[in-house]
Structure formats: structure tokens, C-alpha cells
Amino acid sequence: xxxxxxxxxxxxxxxxxxxxxxxxxxxxxxxxxxxxxxxxxxxxxxxxxxxxxxxxxxxxxxxxxxxxxxxxxxxxxxxxxxxxxxxxxxxxxxxxxxxxxxxxxxxxxxxxxxxxxxxxxxxxxxxxxxxxxxxxxxxxxxxxxxxxxxxxxxxxxxxxxxxxxxxxxxxxxxxxxxxxxxxxxxxxxxxxxxxxxxxxxxxxxxxxxxxxxxxxxxxxxxxxxxxxxxxxxxxxxxxxxxxxxxxxxxxxxxxxxxxxxxxxxxxxxxxxxxxxxxxxxxxxxxxxxxxxxxxxxxxxxxxxxxxxxxxxxxxxxxxxxxxxxxxxxxxxxxxxxxxxxxxxxxxxxx
Amino acid sequence: xxxxxxxxxxxxxxxxxxxxxxxxxxxxxxxxxxxxxxxxxxxxxxxxxxxxxxxxxxxxxxxxxxxxxxxxxxxxxxxxxxxxxxxxxxxxxxxxxxxxxxxxxxxxxxxxxxxxxxxxxxxxxxxxxxxxxxxxxxxxxxxxxxxxxxxxxxxxxxxxxxxxxxxxxxxxxxxxxxxxxxxxxxxxxxxxxxxxxxxxxxxxxxxxxxxxxxxxxxxxxxxxxxxxxxxxxxxxxxxxxxxxxxxxxxxxxxxxxxxxxxxxxxxxxxxxxxxxxxxxxxxxxxxxxxxxxxxxxxxxxxxxxxxxxxxxxxxxxxxxxxxxxxxxxxxxxxxxxxxxxxxxxxxxxxxxxxxxxxxxxxxxxxxxxxxxxxxxxxxxxxxxxxxxxxxxxxxxxxxxxxxxxxxxxxxxxxxxxxxxxxxxxxxxxxxxxxxxxxxxxxxxxxxxxxxxxxxxxxxxxxxxxxxxxxxxxxxxxxxxxxxxxxxxxxxxxxxxxx
Numbered sequence: 001x002x003x004x005x006x007x008x009x010x011x012x013x014x015x016x017x018x019x020x021x022x023x024x025x026x027x028x029x030x031x032x033x034x035x036x037x038x039x040x041x042x043x044x045x046x047x048x049x050x051x052x053x054x055x056x057x058x059x060x061x062x063x064x065x066x067x068x069x070x071x072x073x074x075x076x077x078x079x080x081x082x083x084x085x086x087x088x089x090x091x092x093x094x095x096x097x098x099x100x101x102x103x104x105x106x107x108x109x110x111x112x113x114x115x116x117x118x119x120x121x122x123x124x125x126x127x128x129x130x131x132x133x134x135x136x137x138x139x140x141x142x143x144x145x146x147x148x149x150x151x152x153x154x155x156x157x158x159x160x161x162x163x164x165x166x167x168x169x170x171x172x173x174x175x176x177x178x179x180x181x182x183x184x185x186x187x188x189x190x191x192x193x194x195x196x197x198x199x200x201x202x203x204x205x206x207x208x209x210x211x212x213x214x215x216x217x218x219x220x221x222x223x224x225x226x227x228x229x230x231x232x233x234x235x236x237x238x239x240x241x242x243x244x245x246x247x248x249x250x251x252x253x254x255x256x257x258x259x260x261x262x263x264x265x266x267x268x269x270x271x272x273x274x275x276x277x278x279x280x281x282x283x284x285x286x287x288x289x290x291x292x293x294x295x296x297x298x299x300x301x302x303x304x305x306x307x308x309x310x311x312x313x314x315x316x317x318x319x320x321x322x323x324x325x326x327x328x329x330x331x332x333x334x335x336x337x338x339x340x341x342x343x344x345x346x347x348x349x350x
Numbered sequence: 351x352x353x354x355x356x357x358x359x360x361x362x363x364x365x366x367x368x369x370x371x372x373x374x375x376x377x378x379x380x381x382x383x384x385x386x387x388x389x390x391x392x393x394x395x396x397x398x399x400x401x402x403x404x405x406x407x408x409x410x411x412x413x414x415x416x417x418x419x420x421x422x423x424x425x426x427x428x429x430x431x432x433x434x435x436x437x438x439x440x441x442x443x444x445x446x447x448x449x450x451x452x453x454x455x456x457x458x459x460x461x462x463x464x465x466x467x468x469x470x471x472x473x474x475x476x477x478x479x480x481x482x483x484x485x486x487x488x489x490x491x492x493x494x495x496x497x498x499x500x501x502x503x504x505x506x507x508x509x510x511x512x513x514x515x516x517x518x519x520x521x522x523x524x525x526x527x528x529x530x531x532x533x534x535x536x537x538x539x540x541x542x543x544x545x546x547x548x549x550x551x552x553x554x555x556x557x558x559x560x561x562x563x564x565x566x567x568x569x570x571x572x573x574x575x576x577x578x579x580x581x582x583x584x585x586x587x588x589x590x591x592x593x594x595x596x597x598x599x600x601x602x603x604x605x606x607x608x609x610x611x612x613x614x615x616x617x618x619x620x621x622x623x624x625x626x627x628x629x630x631x632x633x634x635x636x637x638x639x640x641x642x643x644x645x646x647x648x649x650x651x652x653x654x655x656x657x658x659x660x661x662x663x664x665x666x667x668x669x670x671x672x673x674x675x676x677x678x679x680x681x682x683x684x685x686x687x688x689x690x691x692x693x694x695x696x697x698x699x700x701x702x703x704x705x706x707x708x709x710x711x712x713x714x715x716x717x718x719x720x721x722x723x724x725x726x727x728x729x730x731x732x733x734x735x736x737x738x739x740x741x742x743x744x745x746x747x748x749x750x751x752x753x754x755x756x757x758x759x760x761x762x763x764x765x766x767x768x769x770x771x772x773x774x775x776x777x778x779x780x781x782x783x784x785x786x787x788x789x790x791x792x793x794x795x796x797x798x799x800x801x802x803x804x805x806x807x808x809x810x811x812x813x814x815x816x817x818x819x820x821x822x823x824x825x826x827x828x829x830x831x832x833x834x835x836x837x838x839x840x841x842x843x844x845x846x847x848x
């Protein structure tokens with residue numbers, strides 16, 4: 001495995017020497033997201049394997065090329081899971097790609113995001129040096145928290161070699177309930193319930209129905225069901241997978257936008273189909289509305305819109321305040337001073 | 351494009367104090383700028399009283415605009431700025447700079463908004479941690495991170511240090527409970543980092559700012575996540591005749607798929623110290639005790655407490671007690687919460703170490719500490735956030751005896767080295783500050799420290815924000831004579847040896 005690291009380091013140093021740029025790649029399952037796929041492809045997939053996993057430490061450390069499915073299977077063997085429930089967006093999705101994309105799934109509002117579960121990362125910088133940030137322990141405040149910054153950086157700040165994640169036990173039982181409800185009532189209800197001690201682990205409103213998932217002990221679920229009402233759904237696992245992987249019909253048609261906003265924002269009334277997750281704080285819109293409409297709606301609702309999938313390559317993907325954009329540019333220049341890694345993937349400007 | 355320039359640890363003192371005082375007075379309300387020695391004295395240290403420096407001036411702004419004005423003046427004059435919350439930090443993060451301005455945020459203590467339906471609170475940085483939960487209690491909500499100093503410590507300081515608490519295995523650290531930050535840059539610009547939603551696009555600057563110990567910006571407003579208050583909570587107190595068995599019990603609880611709300615361990619020296627002070631009723635013959643808390647609905651807690659008790663019994667507990675009511679639950683916790691002051695009553699001084707280790711190495715680390723305790727001839731009780739692997743050895747000494755002080759410092763450094771050796775870290779929750787700046791050279795290699803310094807330079811090119819803290823220079827590491835040796839091949843290739 002050290003040979004592979006040496007080879008990757010050699011490729012990075014070579015690119016630096018020749019003034020070339022690199023496009024870091026796991027399985028390519030998230031190629032749909034971002035601006036441009038510039039640079040020579042550098043495949044990280046061969047650097048694979050679980051480095052350590054001990055269920056009693058609640059930590060798994062694995063190399064970037066490890067298939068996400070293998071990580072999940074390994075954890076299932078210890079009756080544990082990745083609590084942020086990452087979308088795969090492809091059968092061969094890797095841990096490195098999962099980390100670089102930083103996406104979290106339906107359980108996010110209850111359990112936390114991918115970056116919340118990052119404990120440490122091993123990264124190759126533009127000079128081909130291996131850097132270790134964070135660690136394998138639950139609490140660590142030594143040095144800047146650069147391992148969490150790698151989450152969602154889309155391979156633009158360095159080559160992620162290895163990741164350590166906190167893991168959690170799988171819930172004893174799960175139960176999903178459906179409620180026929182209009183959008184405004186659903187938004188109000190999920191927020192109200194989130195303020196009560198209920199074992200709700202996911203919410204999804206689409207096509208005039210609200211679906212809740214409860215996770216916990218048998219007793220806890222029974223008590224919550226009595227309080228909430230609703231009707232249990234069949235085949236809940238495949239429903240939540242269709243939401244996580246965006247195969248649910250409501251994600252289709254037009255450009256897919258992601259609005260991360262104040263959770264109690266009333267119905268946005270924008271054209272297109274909509275899926276609402278995360279207790280109202282995440283609204284997916286499959287729409288042909290212009291980018292500026294989405295940006296303005298998100299801004300008004302205290303948050304941000306991101307073009308998630310589809311659309312013309314040069315349509316803006318996100319809108320950052322000039323001061324924030326300037327800081328992001330400086331951060332990129334600090335960690336990748338030669339600009340080797342994934343130029344213009346995440347920011348059109350650099 | 352070359353490498354970013356290396357930041358000097360302490361900028362040269364060029365500011366003319368009289369001129370600076372005049373400029374700062376003009377932008378602050380009357381009485382909000384302290385510059386006479388007797389007024390500055392209370393600010394000479396934070397909770398780490400072994401390190402003291404009197405600042406040139408203390409500015410006490412009342413709003414964000416005043417913070418911006420102070421930053422602009424200091425930036426133009428190249429004067430260092432040290433932000434300070436309640437001054438309860440344990441690593442000297444708020445220790446002043448003699449040529450600098452201490453920016454005290456204690457007057458910015460308003461709770462701006464509580465939105466019970468959205469479960470968020472928007473607050474100023476000087477608000478006390480516990481005051482947020484107190485204000486949210488009317489809605490059945492609370493702010494989860496609960497550092498032991500929560501009565502006094504401020505939320506701004508919590509953000510700077512990424513503070514934890516006894517419940518963080520289940521509910522996370524500060525970084526897991528923040529939605530939005532308003533931050534003033536070293537140049538005096540105000541930025542919003544985050545939003546009312548759960549994330550923001552681009553790089554996660556919020557994760558970088560939280561825990562950055564005042565090196566990257568000054569936080570002027572914080573939006574925190576509030577959680578529903580658990581219906582009930584109950585504690586299991588389990589006694590063990592060896593620290594190894596207690597350590598195994600911790601692993602067995604986790605292996606059973608339980609994530610307790612709190613899981614704390616105290617060794618015999620700690621329980622004995624505490625018992626004289628608060629009479630928590632701890633079994634004094636035990637080598638170690640565990641406190642394991644469950645919270646949730648009545649049904650969930652009853653079921654979980656039952657499982658926890660079974661695990662403790664199977665792990666060889668010599669005694670198991672369940673808190674029968676809220677008063678007894680608080681009594682069980684009172685001893686743990688009083689551990690630091692109790693130790694302080696036995697001997698006048700102690701160093702509280704803050705290493706984090708993989709839980710499975712606990713037994714050998716405690717044995718190592720016991721060996722060092724004999725070697726340095728200083729007592730060292732241990733309290734342990736067992737769920738998180740965060741160990742607080744309390745090295746007891748008398749600072750009036752210089753030999754004891756020197757031994758205590760060396761003892762502390764050896765403990766931190768031991769934590770790094772077993773795969774842990776030098777600080778789990780108290781921060782690096784000035785206290786552990788040398789140990790940073792042991793935990794990180796030159797290339798990693800260079801990355802930290804590059805990030806620092808990106809936010810603060812002149813090195814004005816809290817200079818000399820948290821991130822050491824290579825020069826300092828070389829002077830300290832420590833370097834990270836991994837696989838026996840690391841060197842300081844770019845550094846002259848002396």
C-alpha cells in the first residue's frame with residue numbers, strides 16, 4: 001500500500017513540476033456535481049481497504065478507495081453504521097469520494113452531517129507530502145480542524161488518502177409512518193415534533209404525503225407511534241433509499257436545486273417538483289426556473305441554494321458573499337498554493 | 351505562486367500607546383477602554399493562572415460595529431488583538447499580549463432571539479453557556495454542550511475552544527451544535543459563516559473557525575441549535591476493584607450498542623479527594639468508579655438502565671447503585687463536578703492535563719501515569735470522560751516550592767507524550783493556548799505545522815490575532831528541542847540546527 005502512496009505522491013510532484021492540474025477521482029459517481037472536470041484524471045481507487053475498525057472504539061479508519069458499500073457492510077458486522085447515511089450515487093462509490101463530496105442523507109437532521117462524524121484525515125499535499133490532521137479519538141482540539149475542512153472540498157485542497165469516522169450503533173428497530181398532509185402543515189408538524197423528545201430519525205415530504213422514520217427501542221417506538229398517529233408503510237427501507245439516492249420520482253425533471261434554509265420557511269411556491277427533508281431545512285427542487293430565482297428565494301429564507309445536478313455547465317452553482325468567497329479563495333491558495341487540485345470544480349472563480 | 355509567507359509569532363511593537371488609546375477611545379463608549387495598570391491587572395490571565403501578562407489596553411465593545419472599529423484601528427497600527435470571553439479557559443488562550451489589545455466581549459451578552467419552533471437561539475458571544483439553556487427552558491429546549499464551567503464560561507469562548515462537556519459522546523461538541531457565526535476579520539470586515547439552514551456551500555469555514563482559539567477572527571454573533579429536553583435521566587454508579595475492569599466495562603457498554611448520555615470514571619485518589627469535600631457517598635474502597643447516565647423518555651431510560659446495569663455486573667462491578675430520584679442523580683454527579691476544586695483543597699496547586707486516548711489503551715496509560723507519579727514524587731488523581739477517551743490527570747504540587755513546580759511541568763509533558771504514543775492527542779477539549787504549544791511540536795510534523803501556518807496567514811497575514819498561541823513556529827519547535835519522530839525518519843529539512 002505504501003507503494004501506491006509513493007506512486008500517487010510521484011504523480012502529484014510530477015504535475016507540480018510540469019505546471020499541470022489534477023482531477024482526483026474515486027469511482028466518478030459524483031462527477032455530475034460541480035462546475036468543470038479539469039485536469040489529468042488521477043485515480044485513487046487502488047488505495048483501498050479498511051485500516052482499523054474496532055466497534056468498542058466507535059471509530060473506523062479506511063483508505064480513500066475503499067468502496068462505501070464495503071464500509072457499510074463492515075460496520076453492519078459490528079451492528080454499527082455511518083449515522084449520516086451518505087448517498088452513494090453509484091454502485092462503486094468510494095469512501096474518498098463520499099468524504100470529498102461531503103453529502104449526508106435522510107438521518108442528517110437527527111444524527112449530524114458527514115463533517116460532524118469526521119475525526120481525522122490523512123492527506124497528500126501539492127508537494128507530495130503526507131499530512132495527518134485530527135486523529136482516531138472522539139475529542140481533539142490540537143491544531144486547526146483541517147480534517148473537517150476536507151469534507152465537501154471536492155478534491156480541491158489536497159488528495160484525501162485516509163479517513164477516520166465516528167460510527168454509531170444501529171438502532172434496535174425502525175418504523176416508518178405516512179401522513180396525508182399539505183405542504184404547509186407538514187412543515188409546521190415536523191418542526192413541532194423535532195422540538196419534542198421523539199425518536200424521529202428522518203422526515204420527507206413529497207407529492208402531498210409526509211413520511212417519518214422512527215428509530216429506537218421497541219418501547220420507545222411504540223410510545224412515539226401512539227403519540228404521532230399515521231399509518232405504517234410497507235418496504236420502508238427502499239423508500240428511504242429512493243430518497244437518499246434521489247431515485248424517488250419527485251427528484252426528476254429539470255435541473256435539481258438544493259435549498260438549505262431556515263427550517264420553518266413556509267412553502268416556497270416555486271415552479272417544479274419538490275422534496276422536503278431535514279425537518280424543513282432542506283428543500284430539493286427539480287425545476288427550470290432561472291438560477292437567480294433560486295438564489296433569491298434561498299437568501300430570503302436565511303440560507304443558500306446550490307445547483308446540485310444538471311443544467312448548463314456555466315450556470316452558477318452557488319452564490320457566496322464576496323467576503324466569504326475571498327476567504328475561500330485564500331484558504332485554497334494556502335493549502336494548494338500551486339493550484340494543482342481540481343481547479344474550477346467547486347468555485348467557478350478558481 | 352509561491353508558498354505563503356511564514357507569520358512571525360509576535361509582531362514588533364511599533365504602536366504608540368498614547369495615540370492608540372486616543373483612537374480607540376474615540377470609537378468606544380465612555381469607560382469601555384481600560385489602559386491604566388490597575389484597571390488592566392484583572393485581565394492579566396485566564397483560567398491558567400500560571401501564565402500572566404498585562405496587556406497594553408483592554409477594549410470592551412458593546413456591539414459588532416465597535417468590534418469592527420477596534421479591529422480596523424489595530425490592523426492599521428499593526429497591533430496584536432487577543433479576544434477574551436469570560437476568561438475561564440484552561441490553556442492560556444486569552445493570556446494577553448504585552449504590546450497588544452485584549453478585546454473583551456463580556457459586554458455583548460444579549461440573547462437576541464429564541465425561535466422555539468425552529469429550535470435555534472441567536473446570541474451574542476458574551477452570553478454564558480448556561481444562560482442559553484435557562485432561556486430555552488420555557489420551551490422545553492436546551493443547548494447541549496455543557497462544559498463543567500458552564501455557569502461562568504461564555505458561548506464565544508466555547509466557539510473559540512470547541513468546548514465539550516460530560517454529555518458530548520451522545521450530543522457532540524460545540525462544532526456539532528452551531529448553525530451560524532457572524533465573524534469580524536482582522537481587517538474589520540463582518541462576515542456571515544453558515545446560515546439558518548444546516549449547512550452552507552463551498553469550503554466549511556465554520557468547522558475551521560470553531561476551535562481556532564482566536565487566531566482567525568472574532569466571533570460577534572452565534573446561532574446555536576437547541577434540543578428538546580429529555581423527559582428524564584438516571585445514573586448508574588458502578589464500583590470496580592481495578593481500573594482495568596472499569597476500562598473493560600466502558601468498552602462493554604459501547605459493545606452492547608449503548609451510547610450513554612454520560613460516561614465518567616474516577617480513580618480512587620480522585621474519589622477520596624472528592625469525598626472529603628462534597629460527601630457524594632462514593633465507595634472509597636473501590637479502585638475506580640463509573641458514572642453512566644441514560645436520558646430519554648421514561649420507557650427508554652428504564653430499558654437502557656436495565657441493560658447498563660447488566661453490563662456492569664457482567665464486567666465484574668463490586669457494587670452497583672441506581673439513582674432513585676433527581677436529587678440522588680445530582681448527588682452522584684456532584685462529586686464528579688467538584689473533582690477539580692476538591693483536589694485544589696488538598697494542595698494549593700494542580701495542573702489539569704487534557705489528553706485524549708483510544709479507550710482501549712486506558713489501563714496501560716493509567717499504569718504509566720502511576721509510574722510517572724512515583725518517578726516525580728507527585729500525587730496524581732485521574733478523572734476521565736470515559737465515553738470520549740478524554741483523560742484529566744490532576745498533577746498536585748505546591749507552586750511555592752520551585753522544585754515541585756519544575757517536576758510538575760516535566761510530569762505533565764511526559765503524560766502528554768504518553769497520550770501521543772498510544773495514538774491520542776495532547777488536548778481533547780481545553781485547547782493548546784500557550785500551555786501546550788511545545789507539545790504541538792511532538793504531535794505534528796513540520797509539514798503539518800506549515801499547513802496550519804499557511805491557513806493562519808490566509809486569514810491573518812500580519813499575524814495580529816492572538817499571536818504566539820496554538821500553532822508553534824518551526825523555530826520554536828527547534829528551540830524547544832522536540833520534534834515529531836515517526837518511523838524514525840522525520841527531520842527538519844528546511845531548518846538550521848542550533
